[in-house]
Every structure is written in structure tokens, then in C-alpha cells.
Amino acid sequence: MNELSRYERQIKQAGLRLTAPRRIILRILEQSGDHPDAAEIFQRAAKMDARISLATVYRTMKVLEETGAVERHAFQGGPARFEQADREHHDHLIDIETGAVVEFTSPRIEELQRAIAEELGYEIVDHRLELYGRKMT
Incomplete structure (x- = not known):
């Protein structure tokens, strides 16, 4: 089973709907080779669906963090950055x-x-x- 499916299951098990924006954001994180911040996620998501707003990204990242699907990093002096949780330790x-x-x-x-x-x-x-x-x- 691919990573996206595992995170989709995790969100559903938390009793949340797997909305189109959540799906898009999970796909962005899955394909991301970096640790994007909310603005970078928004820029990438807007290319896939122009209806996604920055506020939607912030709300979605909060939900994904609360469910344990993503991990938030507050690196010194910069915006919060995100990556998928449950990856191999690094x-x-x-x-x-x-x-x-x-x-x-x-x-x-x-x-x-x-x-x-x-x-x-x-x-x-x-x-x-x-x-x-x-x-x-």
C-alpha cells in the first residue's frame, strides 16, 4: 500500500472527512523532497486546485498535525515547516x-x-x- 493510502486511512480513523484539499496537501507532502512551509504548500496546491486558499492550507495542516499524519518543525528563526510523520528517524x-x-x-x-x-x-x-x-x- 502506498504512503498516501496509509495517511488517508489515518485521517478517516480519526473520524475526519478526506476532503479534496486534504488529499491534495497529502499528495504534495508525499512527493515533497523538502520541508515546505504553509506558504510553499499553498503555492503548490493552488497549481493543482485554484480554489484552495492559504487559510485552507493552515487549517488542513493543523488537522493533519493533530491526527499525527504530519510532523511540524519550528526551526529557529523561520516559519513552521512540515513533513510526513512516521518516516524513518532522521x-x-x-x-x-x-x-x-x-x-x-x-x-x-x-x-x-x-x-x-x-x-x-x-x-x-x-x-x-x-x-x-x-x-x-
Whole structure:
């Protein structure tokens, strides 16, 4: 089953209607290789259906976040950005000059975090790692 179908089921299980705007926004997020903000989602959605307003995007993103279909990121100094939830764990590096968000995974970082938590008597149940930087020249 494709990702869109899984998210459609999740929305229906939450007792919500799967409206055309919600379907379009889920499709945009599914096909997105970046972490769009609401304005970027609106621009992409408006190309698919001119009846979708920015207010519709904001309302839909709130609903999708509440159902757990999308994850909201409030990267420092920028607008909230979104991505589909329940993806494989990854961390983010944010370019402070361009705002680009780079996803990465590092087993070394994950192991170090686990070891630090263990030394302090904790077990990690969840975490987010955001690195902020600029391209080296």
C-alpha cells in the first residue's frame, strides 16, 4: 500500500472527512523532497486546485498535525515547516543562510546520545536533533 493510502486511512480513523484539499496537501507532502512551509504548500496546491486558499492550507495542516499524519518543525528563526510523520528517524541540518533543510542519519550520533542518556540513568524514548550551520567555503 502506498504512503498516501496509509495517511488517508489515518485521517478517516480519526473520524475526519478526506476532503479534496486534504488529499491534495497529502499528495504534495508525499512527493515533497523538502520541508515546505504553509506558504510553499499553498503555492503548490493552488497549481493543482485554484480554489484552495492559504487559510485552507493552515487549517488542513493543523488537522493533519493533530491526527499525527504530519510532523511540524519550528526551526529557529523561520516559519513552521512540515513533513510526513512516521518516516524513518532522521535529524536535520538547517542552512542559516538559505533556510535549506538537509536530512541526515548518523549511527555514531545515535549511539553517543544513547550512551550519554544511559550514563545519566535514562533511556531515550524520543528526540530531535537540529544542527544550524553554513556551507564551508
